[in-house]
Amino acid sequence: MPSSTGSHPASPSTADQASTSASGMALVVGCYVLWGFFPLYFRLLDAAGSVEIIGHRIIWAMVTCLLLIAVRRRWSAIxxxxxTPRLVLSASVSGVLVSVNWLVYVYGVNTGRTADAALGYFINPLVTVALAALVLGERLRPAHRASLALAAAGVGVLVVMQGSLPWISLALAFSFGLYGLVKKRVARQVDALTGLCAETLIVSPVALAYLGWLAAHGQAAVQGPQGSAWLGALLVLAGPVTAAPLLLFAAGTRRVPLSVVGLSQYFAPIIQFLLAWLVFHEEIPPARWAAMVLVWMAVAVFVADALRQLARTPGRSQRP
Structure with a gap:
């Protein structure tokens, strides 16, 4: 309603603001909780190979996005x-990066390395901060430098004690960090649904070609001895399962400060690590525990600094 002078709209009430913030927080937390429990879903698909799963995930995510765009009549945006050549290039790079991220993640989960995947997503925010400093010229605070040093030490411990590079963790952290960097450059021009639709459209010919080749040679999962209507339905469901948390994320980030979104992202790797340890009973050797402790210390420093910065700016709500 207009104010008494008729020149300015009335400010939202405190109750309205609290309701908006609460609903936004529920959406954001819901998104990361769903991502956290993804390993349970992908374990149901282990009769299919990782590349085949990602092929289905790309195709059915594209179909889901197209249906949502049709319902919302957003054809002009896509x-x-x-x-727009610049946006097509951005969507192409994003599509490749997110496909690589999905592939490495599913491979990790379905080969008993969910703990490695969790480690990658613990490291990811720190990689994002490092990329922001290197590429965007953002200034690193002392806490950021300390977090990066601790995370690097954790990776170093794994390399020295295990004699191998934790490539799954690093591939997930860097592919998603680079994906976020590319998306950030076009965030004001492309909404989440349109962006995901374009990304999957662009990489879908490769996915269709691979799935078609498997089917032509009788090597598709549904054609094998473990094939069933249930498996086929789960593969199709990969589309909505992929799109749902992304849409929750897009809706939630409009209602809460970005600092809150940043702190919420640790729900997913915490759940993933607990699943790896307590449900899947993955072997976590001493080197992995040592690395995890160092990375958790890095996360603790990072989160404490974020909370301190948030406390210094009461009432501010940065929006994407």
């Missing part, structure tokens, strides 16, 4: 993106 048309504008696909006729």
């Amino acid at each position: 048309r504008r993106l696909l006729t």
Whole structure:
């Protein structure tokens, strides 16, 4: 309603603001909780190979996005993106990066390395901060430098004690960090649904070609001895399962400060690590525990600094 002078709109009430913030927090937390429990879903698909799963995930995510765009009548947004060369290039790079991220993640989960995947997503925010400093010229605070040093030490411990590079963790952290960097550059021009739709559209020919080749040679999972209507339905469900948390994330980030979103992202790797340890009973050798402790210390420093910064700026709510 207008104010008494008729010149300025009335400010939202405190109750309205609290309700918006609470609903936004529920959406953001819901998104990360769903991501955290993804390993349970992908374990149901282990009759299919990792590449086949990602092929289905790309195709059915694309179909889901197209249906949502049709329902919301957003064809003009996807048309504008696909006729703007710079945005097409950005979507192409994003599509490749997110496909690599999905592939490494599913491979890790279905080969008994969910703990490695969790480690990657613990490291990811720190990689994002490092990329922001290197590429965007953002200034690192002392706490950021300390967090990066601790995380690097954790990776170093794994390399020395295990004699191998934790490539799953690093591939997940860097692919998603680079994906976020590319998305950030076009965030004001492309919404989450349009962006995901374009990304999956662009990489879908490769996915379709691979799935078609498997089917033509009788090597698709549903054609094998473990094939069933249930497995086929789960593969199709990969589309909505992929799209749902991304849409929750997009809706939630409009209602809460980005600092809150940043702190919420640790729900997913915490759940993933607990699943690896307590449900999947993955072997976690001393080197992995030592690395995890160092990374958790890095996360603790990072989160404490974020909370301190948040406390210094009461009432501020940065929006994407």
